[in-house]
Amino acid sequence: MRPVFVAGIGSSAFGRHPETSIEALAIRAADAAIRESGLDRGDVGALYLGNFVAGPLLGQEVLAGLVADGLGLPQIPCTKVEGACASGGIAFRHAYLAVATGMCDMALAVGAEKMTHADTAAVTSALNCAMDFRSDGVSGLTFPGLFGLAWRLYEQRYGATRDDISAVVRKNKGNGLRNPLAQMGAELSVEEIGNARLICDPLRLYDCCPASDGAAAVLLVAGDRLRDVIPQPVQVLASAQARGSARIAGHPDLCTFEATVAAAQGAYAQAGITADEVSCVELHDCFSIAEIIDAEDLGLMPRGAGAAYAAEGRTAVDGDRPINASGGLLAKGHPVGATGLGQIYESVLQLRGAHPNQVKGAKVALTHNLGGTGVACTVNILRATDA
Template sequence: MRSVFVAGVGSTAFGRHPDIAIEALAVRAADAAIRESGLDRAEVGALYLGNFVAGPLLGQEVLAGLVADGLGLPQIPCTKVEGACASGGIAFRHAYLAVATGMCDVALAVGAEKMTHADTAAVTSALNCAMDFRSDGVSGLTFPGLFGLAWRLYEERYGATRDQISEVVRKNKGNGLRNPLAQMGADLSRAEIGEARLICDPLRLYDCCPASDGAAAVLLVAADRLADVVPQPVEVIASAQARGSARIAGHPDLCTFEATVAAAQGAYRQAGIDPAEVSFVELHDCFSIAEIIDSEDLGLIPRGQGAAYAAEGRTAVRGDRPINASGGLLAKGHPVGATGLGQIYESVLQLRGTHPNQVKGATIGLTHNLGGTGVACTVNILRATDA
């Protein structure tokens, strides 16, 4: 496997983009990544596109080819990949593999989603495509329902409180306020969070990420092309993907996702590092409780202490374990297919030292993208290089 570097990143703001088609949104992000790199687009040898629900919500598939058309790329292999909410991370991993295995020297990963044009029932129904329809979907369960169950179990087992979990929301919403790409940053009090409109007991409004439109893109290159890259390159030192059960009853424990654990172990092994060496993390906080579970599954925080860490400020930008300095899914937004690549975008800015919520001394960043009821997960680890 060859060394692989990020040569350029691009992203639209996450939020509402009513007047632009999904493929145009993706082209905007990808064009920015290519231009930033300084490389010629004729050199791109493979394109992977992460998207989840453009079929049901927009009647549009073949997005990989459409985006390549819009970018004016050569007749390269263009592939849409899907693993529910992990689709963006899977696209990144496949572009990484294309370069790492020597298939090509330059590969493009793009993620895109449009959701805000659809009504809540249509969005809920589309997101439920991420469940096993026959075993879970027909029960009437939705994703807030699943994470509500996980919250109840977690609080019962570890004694976490609503106020502690609200601190995840306060932190991420506050981080989002300072991220110009974020959809819903806010300065919220514990009371505003804990007394907000009930969505699915015990989850309240701000415990849930919004529906979003957005696109993000990452251009990857082999080491021997680094001399041609304009911005400070960032090295990809691990990219792992694992699966877990697609059924809720297939998980032995709702306070952990085995796909996260397996992908994290694989990524740490590939990178040759311990969790303690990670400077910051962008993880899949689709719900406030998810951030706590994910941070423990990733080995960053001891089991059962995620809520306490949040309450003590240890996961803040200036804490010893910074999580979701971008605002995360809760505040930055969750345009599903774009989310995993948005995490890479944020991490690259951190490792270049140019993030609006810069983590001091950031040298190693980890991204975590989880799909469905834990059916798919990617964990990537990036490292800063000297300019």
């Protein structure tokens, strides 16, 4: 495996794009990544596209080929990958592998989704395609429901309160307010969060990420192409993926995702670092309680401490464990197939020192993208290079 670098990034704002097609969103983000890099698009050797629900919500598949055509790429292999909400992270890892193994010198990872045109029941149904419909899915379980189950057990086991968990929402919504790409930044009081309408008890409105439209793209290159790259390159230190059970009965516990634990261990080993060396984290806060469980699964804090870390400000931009400076899925939004690449986009800005919520002295960034009921997870670690 040879070193791989991020040469260019592009992203749409996450939110509502009623007049823009999913192809246009993806093509604009990817074109921005290529243009920023200064490299020739004719040299791109592979494209991987992460998308989850374009089939059920738009009736459009083969997006990888459509996007490559729109970009004017050569007749290269173009592949759509799907791993529910981890589709973007998986696309990134495949592009990383294509360059790391020497299959090509330049590879493009693109993530795209369009959801806001559909009503809530249709979106919930489409997302529920990631449920195992031979087991838990039969019961009518939904993704908010899965995290409602986890929350209730977590609060009983560790004594976390509603207000403790609301601290995650306040932080991420506040961070989103200062991120121009974020869909739903807001200054919310603990009362507003705790009194919002119930969605899936005990989850309330602001505990849940919105449905979003959006696209993000990353151009990866081998080290010997760096001399032609315009932006300050960022090195990919690790890209790990693991599977977990698709069924509740298959998880060791409701308050952990074994796929996250395995992917994190793999990524830390690959990068040769520990969690203590990570400067900033973009993780999969599809729900407020998810940020707490994910952070503990990633080894960023002890079990049961996640809510207290948020309440004490330790996960704030200026804390000792900054998490979701972008606003996370809760505030930036969750165009599911694009989310994993949006996390890379945000992390690259951090490592270039150019993020609107800059973590001071950020040198190493970690991204965590979780799919389905923990059936797929990717963890990536990036490092700044000296300018």
